[in-house]
Amino acid sequence: MTAEAFYLPLGENRFTATFATRGPWSPDSQHAGPPAALLGRAVERRPGAREGFRVVRMTFEILRPVPVGEVTVTVRDAEAGRSVERVDAELRSADGKLAMRASALRMRVAGPDADLPLTEPQLPVPGPDESTVKPFPVPWDEGYHTAMELRFAHGSFLEPGPAAGWFRMRLPLVADEEPSGLARVLIAADSGNGISGELDIRRHVYVNPDLTVHLRRPPVGEWVGLDARTSVDQAGIGLADAVLMDEKAVIGRSAQSLFISAR
Numbered sequence: 001m002t003a004e005a006f007y008l009p010l011g012e013n014r015f016t017a018t019f020a021t022r023g024p025w026s027p028d029s030q031h032a033g034p035p036a037a038l039l040g041r042a043v044e045r046r047p048g049a050r051e052g053f054r055v056v057r058m059t060f061e062i063l064r065p066v067p068v069g070e071v072t073v074t075v076r077d078a079e080a081g082r083s084v085e086r087v088d089a090e091l092r093s094a095d096g097k098l099a100m101r102a103s104a105l106r107m108r109v110a111g112p113d114a115d116l117p118l119t120e121p122q123l124p125v126p127g128p129d130e131s132t133v134k135p136f137p138v139p140w141d142e143g144y145h146t147a148m149e150l151r152f153a154h155g156s157f158l159e160p161g162p163a164a165g166w167f168r169m170r171l172p173l174v175a176d177e178e179p180s181g182l183a184r185v186l187i188a189a190d191s192g193n194g195i196s197g198e199l200d201i202r203r204h205v206y207v208n209p210d211l212t213v214h215l216r217r218p219p220v221g222e223w224v225g226l227d228a229r230t231s232v233d234q235a236g237i238g239l240a241d242a243v244l245m246d247e248k249a250v251i252g253r254s255a256q257s258l259f260i261s262a263r
Contacts, residue, residue: 003171005177007175017035017070021066021068022142023144025065025205026065027143029065030144032208033191035071037173038091040186041180043089043104053085058212059212062211069094070093072092073089073090074090075090084105085106090102125164125225127166128247132152133150148167148168152165163229164226165226167225181218185251185252186213189211193208193258196228205260205261205262206258208256208257210257213254219246224246226245226254237258239258
């Protein structure tokens with residue numbers, strides 16, 4: 001049975017994660033992209049949010065695997081200045097355990113009279129129309145790998161080394177809602193380590209306990225691109241770094257720390 005969205009709403013801040021959220025490491029755990037996007041949604045939709053501010057950075061700590069099931073999201077204003085504010089959010093599983101927490105930095109947007117120059121960094125890779133669909137080696141039929149459309153500009157899941165991929169959501173984040181640009185970025189950005197792995201996914205696990213996303217602006221359109229590379233230390237710790245893009249230009253960067261072990 002095909003899911004209608006990544007999450008089904010149960011109330012004001014409660015959701016059921018569908019099988020579309022399944023990640024590559026376990027059929028019982030979510031890929032971190034969907035819950036990151038759900039936390040971003042909470043930051044954008046919180047009551048009393050000030051107008052004229054934009055999320056410029058979100059940092060996530062993934063404290064334990066997020067189960068495929070019921071989750072609860074809470075959000076609170078943490079610090080507020082004239083031009084910058086911080087918003088904190090948490091995601092807990094049905095048993096009340098904290099699974100992910102996030103800190104969002106929002107910045108005041110300049111008005112139309114600011115007369116500031118526009119610099120749009122050019123795309124470092126071909127766009128989605130010039131990219132190729134390649135297989136994702138996951139042993140279960142439905143999950144993040146089927147809920148997201150992915151095309152590679154270079155590299156692949158089974159080819160070690162740097163890779164660039166374009167991601168597009170096949171489903172809404174929450175049923176009957178149009179995902180925001182921030183949600184489209186966050187649901188894709190956690191895949192930087194997945195597409196640019198230096199180790200064979202069939203023999204090694206390289207899980208990220210964090211994710212940081214910097215955004216110059218939200219994406220235009222449905223496609224979000226990652227031009228990613230991973231480096232690994234013999235201590236079993238790695239770093240995945242990615243340039244974030246839409247079809248027009250580079251829009252930001254993401255980074256993930258990696259915990260690496262044999263399967």
